[in-house]
Amino acid sequence: xxxxxxxxxxxEIDVARKIEERExxxxxxxAVGRLFGEYGAxxxxxxxxxxxxxxxxxxFRCANASVEAFRASLALIxxxxxxxxTIHVLGVSGTLxxxxxxxxxxxx
Amino acid sequence: MKFYDLHLHVPVNDFGLAERMIKKAKWLGYxxxxxxxPPSVSDATLSQLRxxxxxxxxDMATRIDLSPRNPDELLSQLRKYRRRFEIxxxxxxxxxxxxxxxxxxxxxxxxxxAEAFRNRCYFDAASAKLSKSGLASLEVDVxxxxxxxxxxxxxxxxxxxxxxKMATKFSVPIILSSGAKTENLMHKSQDLAAxxxxxxxxxxxxxxxxxxxxSSILGRNRAKLLPSFVAPGIRIIKQGxx
Numbered sequence: 001x002x003x004x005x006x007x008x009x010x011x012e013i014d015v016a017r018k019i020e021e022r023e024x025x026x027x028x029x030x031a032v033g034r035l036f037g038e039y040g041a042x043x044x045x046x047x048x049x050x051x052x053x054x055x056x057x058x059x060f061r062c063a064n065a066s067v068e069a070f071r072a073s074l075a076l077i078x079x080x081x082x083x084x085x086t087i088h089v090l091g092v093s094g095t096l097x098x099x100x101x102x103x104x105x106x107x108x
Numbered sequence: 109m110k111f112y113d114l115h116l117h118v119p120v121n122d123f124g125l126a127e128r129m130i131k132k133a134k135w136l137g138y139x140x141x142x143x144x145x146p147p148s149v150s151d152a153t154l155s156q157l158r159x160x161x162x163x164x165x166x167d168m169a170t171r172i173d174l175s176p177r178n179p180d181e182l183l184s185q186l187r188k189y190r191r192r193f194e195i196x197x198x199x200x201x202x203x204x205x206x207x208x209x210x211x212x213x214x215x216x217x218x219x220x221x222a223e224a225f226r227n228r229c230y231f232d233a234a235s236a237k238l239s240k241s242g243l244a245s246l247e248v249d250v251x252x253x254x255x256x257x258x259x260x261x262x263x264x265x266x267x268x269x270x271x272x273k274m275a276t277k278f279s280v281p282i283i284l285s286s287g288a289k290t291e292n293l294m295h296k297s298q299d300l301a302a303x304x305x306x307x308x309x310x311x312x313x314x315x316x317x318x319x320x321x322x323s324s325i326l327g328r329n330r331a332k333l334l335p336s337f338v339a340p341g342i343r344i345i346k347q348g349x350x
Contacts, residue, residue, distance in 0.1 A: 013294070034307070068311065071302035075295050076254055084292045088136070089299060 005064035008049065008093050010103045011074065013056040014086040021051045022060060027053060028081045031073040044070045049096065059099060111297035112322035113348030114142030114171065114195060115249060115285030120153050120258070123160065129291055130164045136296045140326065142195050142285070147188075169326055171195040173219075177209035188212045194329050197247060200229050210238035214324050217283060218248040220271070222256070222264055231271040236278035243328075245321060246275045249287030250300050268307035271285060276313065283325070284317040319321075 013019060025048055032041045044066040050059040062070040076086045093099040116133060118126045133141050143157060144159045149300035154170070161168035174194040176182035182198065182205055190196060191269035197217035206229055209215045210317070218239065220231055231246055238244070248268060256264050275282050284304055295303075309317070331337060336344040 068302050068305040072306050073297060075299040075303050078254060078292065086292050086295065087300075088296055 004046075006061055006094075007064050007067050008096050008099050009060045009062065009071070009074075010090040010093075010099050011058050011060060011072070012088045012090055013080075014088060015056060015080065015083055017083055018053050019056065019080055019083075019085070020051065021048070023080050025047065026053065027077050027085075028060070028074065028108065029043060031077045032070065034074065035073050040069070044073075046070055057103070059096070061100070064094075109319050110139040110323055111137055111318050112140045112142070112167075113138050113286050113294075113297070114169065114283055114290075114322045114325070115197070115247065116141045116143060116288045116294070117287070117289040118143045118157065120145060120157065121150060122196070123156060123293075124298045126157065127160050127164075129288075129294065131295050132291055134164045134166050136294060138166065138297065140169060140290055140322075142169045142171040142256075142322075144173045144197075145193070147192075147253070150169045158319070163284040167326075169194040171197060173197050173199055174201040174308070175201065176205055177202070177323050179204050180207050182212075186212065186214045191333065192198055193271065194326065194333065198303050200231075203229050203232075205229075205233070207238060210235045210244050211242050212341070213243050215242070215244045215292075218244050219247040219249065222249075222252040222260075228267065230267065233274060233278075234272045236280050237330055239275075239280045240278045244275055245281040245325065247283045247319075248272075249296070250303050251293045252285035254293060255301060260322075265307055271306050272304075272332075276310075280307070281324075282313065282317045283322055284314065288290050289303060315340075 032044055042060050046060055048058060048090060049061050071089055077085060077087050078087040079085055091102055113133060118129050156169055170193045172189050174185045195216050196214060197207040197219055198215050200209060201221050209218055220229060235238050255262055272282065284300045286294055297318040300318055301311065304314035308322055338344060
């Protein structure tokens with residue numbers, strides 16, 4: 001069986017207060033679900049891989065074919081828990097290892 | 109690759125916020141920004157803004173947003189302001205204004221405000237044909253889409269999809285701008301291009317809309333504003349007795 005090609009996105013969350021992992025996950029689920037519906041969200045196949053609340057840094061994984069859709073969903077998030085927020089994609093990579101080389105915050 | 113955001117609302121009366129926005133634009137990877145200014149902007153304010161931009165190594169372009177009510181008003185505003193600003197954008201609220209702006213070679217950007225969907229004027233085939241013969245590009249402010257919610261966003265996406273299709277059909281360049289008034293609405297150029305995916309804009313076209321297309325508008329207009337410019341293709345290279 002052919003393996004699914006994936007992409008890893010390193011993101012920075014621009015927010016005034018500390019965001020809990022659950023809040024981030026919910027915000028992203030809501031954004032993807034609102035934009036693409038349950039069917040579209042399932043196709044993005046995204047998951048939170050790493051989250052560093054102190055540095056407001058996270059790594060998400062998604063299907064290679066849905067990178068643009070997932071990135072658009074992240075860009076449309078404007079608040080988390082009534083706190084204004086902006087999510088910036090710092091980089092996209094095919095492996096976690098190469099992201100780790102570029103961003104020291106990515107811990108194995 | 110050089111990226112430009114031609115519509116960044118840097119405040120002219122709050123230099124602290126202006127500096128933060130310019131620094132953020134630099135951090136987001138922009139080479140240049142277009143700052144909409146009021147027609148009555150003073151030279152002191154302008155030089156202060158230019159200094160802030162040069163400190164951050166960001167290329168600043170002056171921009172004016174015209175909102176005429178009819179074609180005559182547009183023509184008189186163009187006569188008045190064209191040579192004072194590097195970028196002229198026309199906010200098209202009525203079809204006659206959109207048509208006039210599309211065919212006038214002094215207009216750089218056509219923007220269609222999304223304030224009232226019901227009465228919104230569209231970038232239709234007639235405007236696209238006229239833009240093709242003129243020099244105007246279609247500007248899409250991404251912040252409209254970010255700020256819209258539920259039904260408004262669905263409706264706006266449908267409109268943008270139609271306008272993008274029309275622009276690509278008639279080879280009219282599209283410019284993607286943030287239209288940001290606060291730091292929170294500022295995004296990386298690649299994120300703006302990703303948002304364009306939502307209205308079916310091809311990714312290479314979207315990247316061009318934040319890099320090559322704005323860069324070519326700036327280059328063309330700056331050349332025109334030089335004292336040596338006479339007409340397209342004609343410039344003074346030496347002055348003196350023949």
